[in-house]
Amino acid sequence: MLLSFFRKYQALLAFSALSTGMLLFRIFYLVESSCDPWDFYACPKLRFIFLIWNTFLAWIPIVLMELIENDDGKLRAWSLFALATLFFPNAPYLITDLIHLRVQLDIPLWFDALLLFSFAYLGTVLALRALRLMHTFLSSRYPSRHTHATMGVILFLSGIGIYLGRVLRWNSWDAFVQPYGLVMDAFALIRYPFQHMEAWLMIVLFSALLACAYWVWQQELRTEQKSPGS
Numbered sequence: 001m002l003l004s005f006f007r008k009y010q011a012l013l014a015f016s017a018l019s020t021g022m023l024l025f026r027i028f029y030l031v032e033s034s035c036d037p038w039d040f041y042a043c044p045k046l047r048f049i050f051l052i053w054n055t056f057l058a059w060i061p062i063v064l065m066e067l068i069e070n071d072d073g074k075l076r077a078w079s080l081f082a083l084a085t086l087f088f089p090n091a092p093y094l095i096t097d098l099i100h101l102r103v104q105l106d107i108p109l110w111f112d113a114l115l116l117f118s119f120a121y122l123g124t125v126l127a128l129r130a131l132r133l134m135h136t137f138l139s140s141r142y143p144s145r146h147t148h149a150t151m152g153v154i155l156f157l158s159g160i161g162i163y164l165g166r167v168l169r170w171n172s173w174d175a176f177v178q179p180y181g182l183v184m185d186a187f188a189l190i191r192y193p194f195q196h197m198e199a200w201l202m203i204v205l206f207s208a209l210l211a212c213a214y215w216v217w218q219q220e221l222r223t224e225q226k227s228p229g230s
Helices: 002-008 010-028 050-069 074-087 090-100 109-139 144-166 179-191 193-226
Strands: none
Touching (some): 002 010, 010 109, 050 090, 050 109, 074 109, 090 144, 109 144, 109 193, 144 179, 144 193, 179 193
8 A cells, every 4th residue: 555655646755855855955055054052943944844844744635535545434434534624724835835935144045945936836736636636535425516515615624724824823733632712713704704804815815726726737637638649
C-alpha cells in the first residue's frame, strides 16, 4: 500500500522535497543573521520553518482519502471523509503564506518569493487532488446533483476554514481540543455578517477561486481523456 502511494504521488512528493530542500538551503546556507541561543523560535533563519508543518497538514486529506479506497467499512469510510474535509483547508491555506514575503537582510528577495510560491503552488495542487478524491468518493454513492451540492459545501467550508486559520489563528485539531471557541467564532460570522464584511469577502473569494481552479482542472482532464492521442 505504501509503495503504491509513493508511485501514485511521486511527482507531488518530489515537488514537496524540492520545496523543503529550498527551505533547508535558506536555513543552512543563506545566513540571514545570527541567532540568540536562548530564543530559538525567534531565530531569523528559521522564520519560514512553519512551511514544513503546513505542508505536512496539507498532505493529510489526500492520505485520509487514499485510506478510504482500502477500507470497505461504511462507517469508517465516512469518518475518514469527515476528517479529510476538516483538514482540507490546510492545503489551500499554504497560498496565504505568501503574505510573509518581505525584504530581508542578506537574503535575495527573488529567492524568498520563489520559496513561498513553491509552497503555495504545492498547496494548490494538493487541494485539487484532494478535491478530486472527494468528488470520486461522493459520485460513487450519490447522484450528480447531490455530489455537486456537497462539493460546493466543502468548498464554502474551506473558505471559512482558511479565514479561521489565517486571521483568527485556529487550527484543525482545535475542533477536538477547543470546539466551543471555534464554533462560536464561526457562528459570529453568521450572526453579525455586516461586522465581518472583509471576512466574508475573503471566504467567498477563496471558495470561488478554489471552485474555479478545480473546474478548470477537471476540464483539462476531460480534454486530455478525449484527445485522440490519449
